[in-house]
Amino acid sequence: MQKKVVILPCSGIGKAYGEMGRQAIYELIEDLRAEDVTTTCLGRLMIEDPDTKELVQGNQVITVDGCAKDCARKNVEFAGKAVDGALRVIDIFKDNRDLKPEGILRLGEPGFKLVHILAQKLAEEIDRVRRKEE
Amino acid sequence: MLEPFKQIKVGIIPCNGEEICEGTLTRFACRKVLDTLRPNDTVTICLPLFIAGDKGEQNFAKTFPTITVDGCEKRCSAKSTEKLSGKPRHSIVISDLLRKQAIPPPRSRRTLDEKDEAAIDLVAQEIAARVDEILKKG
Numbered sequence: 001m002q003k004k005v006v007i008l009p010c011s012g013i014g015k016a017y018g019e020m021g022r023q024a025i026y027e028l029i030e031d032l033r034a035e036d037v038t039t040t041c042l043g044r045l046m047i048e049d050p051d052t053k054e055l056v057q058g059n060q061v062i063t064v065d066g067c068a069k070d071c072a073r074k075n076v077e078f079a080g081k082a083v084d085g086a087l088r089v090i091d092i093f094k095d096n097r098d099l100k101p102e103g104i105l106r107l108g109e110p111g112f113k114l115v116h117i118l119a120q121k122l123a124e125e126i127d128r129v130r131r132k133e134e
Numbered sequence: 135m136l137e138p139f140k141q142i143k144v145g146i147i148p149c150n151g152e153e154i155c156e157g158t159l160t161r162f163a164c165r166k167v168l169d170t171l172r173p174n175d176t177v178t179i180c181l182p183l184f185i186a187g188d189k190g191e192q193n194f195a196k197t198f199p200t201i202t203v204d205g206c207e208k209r210c211s212a213k214s215t216e217k218l219s220g221k222p223r224h225s226i227v228i229s230d231l232l233r234k235q236a237i238p239p240p241r242s243r244r245t246l247d248e249k250d251e252a253a254i255d256l257v258a259q260e261i262a263a264r265v266d267e268i269l270k271k272g
Binding site (some may be wrong): 070 | 136148149150151152153154157161162164166169178180181182183185186187188205208209210211213214243244
């Protein structure tokens, strides 16, 4: 059975970027790449949950951070795993400034358009890391 | 002479909970407290930033009282807070709270709908009550 790519968003709660990253991974898991992708709770790495550690250590990992603080990437690296790919929502937003989310959790139509763009970028990133593995 | 006024803020630390529906509920309930129910008394602490070693977030949680809100019994937020900054004043586990009140958890982790409003309200009111308790005791 082919391994899955583990996508971990930061899910930051202070700004909409965190929610957009989270929604993008749900779009990948439920709509675009159900066969390729999974996620887990980022916080479980901190409590050293054995199943989560095994999942992260045994599969390729892409992190999705809202901002330049790169919390998701750092948390994975603290757990002893080098990430295979890392995206920032804020970078995608800089290229699409007209798509401003309406609220932090309730993103509205423009926010979800940006989520869709981010999900497409992530799908490309998944293909890239998959090729690296082959 | 007037004593200097020191405003107490309560730090709300929700879990990430990407994998579970209760994790999404955690976020909506916490935002409701932060934005609507107790906007002047609460701030949020971003769990991944906190864990990633941000000194500002960790020092805040050492200085001010915190309430952790976890989606499940793994209690990632409560355990991380305790490890990095000290025991939270209150620790809420949503799965337990919903079970006690016989309210079903959301069916989707991606989107919540009108049927989930009761669950959001229940959790948000529980957090707000704990905030009030902390502020009353000082």
